[in-house]
Amino acid sequence: MTTLVRKEKTLSIRDLARHLDISIGTVSRALNGKADVNPETRKRVLEAAKRLGYVPNQSGRSLRQGTTNTIGFMIESTIETADTGGTFFMPVFEGVQSVFRRHHLDLVALLCGTDEDPASYLNRVVTRRFVDGLIISATARNDPRIDFLLERNIPFVALGRSATVGDYPWIDLDFEGVAAAAVERLAGFGHRRIAIGTPASDLNLGYVFLGGYKRALADNGIGFDPDLVLPANGNEEGGYQVACALLAQKPMPTAIILVNENMAIGLYRRLYEAGIHPGRDIAVIGFRESTQSRFLSPTLTCFRISLRELGIKLAEALLSTLPAFAGQYPQERTKLVWPMELVPGESDRFSLPNNIGSA
Amino acid sequence: MTTLVRKEKTLSIRDLARHLDISIGTVSRALNGKADVNPETRKRVLEAAKRLGYVPNQSGRSLRQGTTNTIGFMIESTIETADTGGTFFMPVFEGVQSVFRRHHLDLVALLCGTDEDPASYLNRVVTRRFVDGLIISATARNDPRIDFLLERNIPFVALGRSATVGDYPWIDLDFEGVAAAAVERLAGFGHRRIAIGTPASDLNLGYVFLGGYKRALADNGIGFDPDLVLPANGNEEGGYQVACALLAQKPMPTAIILVNENMAIGLYRRLYEAGIHPGRDIAVIGFRESTQSRFLSPTLTCFRISLRELGIKLAEALLSTLPAFAGQYPQERTKLVWPMELVPGESDRFSLPNNIGSA
DNA sequence: ATGAAAGCGCTAACAT
């Protein structure tokens, strides 16, 4: 037969078969690694495919197989995350991707705009059969997306717990443990009036964080004072507001724990304006260690986590819920609280006499 | 006919047609707003579709039409951008999305991992016909992706210029203008030894930034000193290194311009360690205004840009290259340098006597 | 204004 190499048009499997003078069925089987193909034939096919730059059309495959080989990672760019979310998600994304790549699954980030309802956005993505599975993040205390995905039986894993009931896989940071460790450390330094900066929104992590804080207070014999709970956005501006709230209290708390390390910048700023030095006049503990936290003055005491590892675990948790991969990842529904490790900085390095700083 | 509502399976257009007892062709035409449909029929179809939750299968459409109605926004998570890139891209993404949504185009972020070659990643995405068009970012001085996309005739727009030749649309920040404005401002304050922190990598923006700096020096009668060009990564760590380099010079430069605002944090840190105060002992000008820059101490003099607007322009530039939309967006190939507006902060607020600070 | 039918590219079931 004639050597048919089309220009301008991408090669179809039919073109490839014609070029090799064999049937398209055999070509398909050869490319997909099926067993019943002559090794010689397979070699020819793979070589020709490579040489001619043949790549299967994903739409054709999807239509036939009912799967897209694409996983969606849904990220909401809310006020809470717009500024700073990227620094968190990029490394997680990398970890997820490193696992999926081995299985020829493509990962796409689905950024739901602030002017679109997350639930209806998700609905569109899912019903169009755009992805085979989903990773959702920024779980709300009550998250309709989870109900929706469970009901439709769509494979997914949540980055973050939720109060929404149901048997679904999730992985979450150990907000509770972080709050507890921070309180314990500060209490050990003699602090009694320990404030806490929590998210202003309905994110579930706020509730968990607050819960850990309260428990740790009790464990350390410190009474809970609702005035010391300071809700704010998890960014620099929020930190500034938290500092304002701190300064307004009499006596001022001697320590503050932040649920978000970016708040530290705004907090520092406001404190400096008031002539108060973190690490000398007030103890500050931030949340996640970052390049930033290490270069602030004073360096921020915070908690270390490998986001890439987290991403890898997320991917594995999802794979175990995908029918095509459950065999290779035979785990239970993952329900995992990811531990974080304290990294001492300069921001909380001072002790109080026992009798100072109590309420 | 019987009312056939399947469970567990998503509705196909065939199901919908059967349910309405009309042909699938008519249903398709009704849903796609074709003219030759009885208004009455169309109403019935749309109602039933809504009620039963019918959503067309994207794979079916794509296979038939040869388009996916999906645009890819390729973001590389390099060392340069991993930490901080998100803060930049999220708002841009929002802007892009707001335009595409009107045209029922879905936007997905394609994050190329650090362990994957950007060009081959792009190749995969394109040849699989996964997207109809692309936005690429982090353009290198010589960027093979541009050659590839031009050769394959794939609609795309670049966020960032490149030395790669060809008639392709791009939008870029005004690095040159920023460098020039910064130099001019500092020269006006009496500075003569003005250092510059540039990217260590081969990003095109580094060359453009440096070019603007050199020209502005000349315009202000200041000689160019290669020792004052300090390459570093565009993150906190890079800023720290820049500060180290500054401190090593005798006499120390009296001003520094950074190509990336995140560097300011590391720079501040190192300067504080050396007892040198930005805004008092040395003038600092950062790059992009952010929540961060406003809350640093001292606040950072930097440049404002509406990233959302930038995203909107990017989307429009791409649409004008897509055959299906070129009619609605009949622009020339966009080649646009996006202006940025100086936002004075506290970090460069001091003047030198004329005879101090000269080389 | 509607129906009938072809066919996009691919895989899998069946036949040989």
Place this chain on the structure above:
DNA sequence: ATGTTAGCGCTTTCAT
């Protein structure tokens, strides 16, 4: 081990 063919869901001719 290979060829043949049906059909995934959809849009778009071409009839009527």
